Amino acid sequence: MDLDLALVRAFAVTAETLHFGRAAEHLNTSQQALSKRIARLETVLAVRLFEREGGTRLTEAGERFLPAAREALAAGERAVTAVTGTGPAVRIDTWGHLYAPMRTVAQAVQALGTVRLEPGPGRDWPSVAAALLRGDTDLGFGRVHPLPGGRDAGLTQRLVRLEPVDAVVSTSHPLARAHELRPADLRDSTLWCPAELTRLDFLRRFATQFQITRRQDGPNLGLDHLVQHIRADTSCFTLFPADAPLSDHSGLRSIPLVEPTPLYAWSLAWRESHRHPFLDTLLRCFTETGRTRRWLDYTPERDWLPDTDHAKLTVS
Incomplete structure (x- = not known):
């Protein structure tokens, strides 16, 4: 399974804020576009990552995925640094x-x-x-x-x-x-x-x-x-x-x-x-x-x- 880091980042930022509006603002995108990214990631993983009723919160699968998602993003940043020097x-x-x-x-x-x-x-x-x-x-x-x-x-x-x-x-x-x-x-x-x-x-x-x-x-x-x-x-x-x-x-x-x-x-x-x-x-x-x-x-x-x-x- 190939993970799109843009989708992973959308998940990680939303997991940090537990608020789709603030996460979208942080990512400089619309809330609708952010929701589509999260939905796409959930489809790829075949799990539900967020509960959306009565407030936004992580599911058990989302809790398990979050540490690994952060590691993936950190690895991506290190890869970019190795190539660009920035x-x-x-x-x-x-x-x-x-x-x-x-x-x-x-x-x-x-x-x-x-x-x-x-x-x-x-x-x-x-x-x-x-x-x-x-x-x-x-x-x-x-x-x-x-x-x-x-x-x-x-x-x-x-x-x-x-x-x-x-x-x-x-x-x-x-x-x-x-x-x-x-x-x-x-x-x-x-x-x-x-x-x-x-x-x-x-x-x-x-x-x-x-x-x-x-x-x-x-x-x-x-x-x-x-x-x-x-x-x-x-x-x-x-x-x-x-x-x-x-x-x-x-x-x-x-x-x-x-x-x-x-x-x-x-x-x-x-x-x-x-x-x-x-x-x-x-x-x-x-x-x-x-x-x-x-x-x-x-x-x-x-x-x-x-x-x-x-x-x-x-x-x-």
């Missing part, structure tokens, strides 16, 4: 853009060769989680935390980097001359949050843990706005990853935090039922780069992580 694309949505997430991704994927990344901007983790579940993207990269109402059910993650954060203050801030600071030293200062605090899980947990009661938030208007606000308000500070670039250091001090050092946890996330053919390769790249650059160094006596990040350490 690799498939991996869609990856990032969030936490003020902290420049792509600098970490770029370091890890240098060894990917012909695999192409297609970066996409995510508003925040809840929006990227929804995109992953819809099948609109293959991977997410940023700080992952539990979402209320089980909105992250069906997603999995891998911690790939723990990055120390510094306190950033104006050169006129009372603590600006310090060579290092403890988080407790900041209790008389105001934590400036570059978005609504309800959306900034890390900053919210930091403020609660170290009793930073003065908090101010506002709309995310970009890095330049953040820098200008900290420079102008001598009572404010914010947290910023130690390796992330600040667009303009003039009038600012970036001071390391110690006793303990807060760590920002970067993770890759994907949908459990949709493992991109090159996911394992990507994970190996992050693991090898992280080992070389000591991205996952963590000492409980020295460092601080939010409670929700501790569980990630055991599966990294």
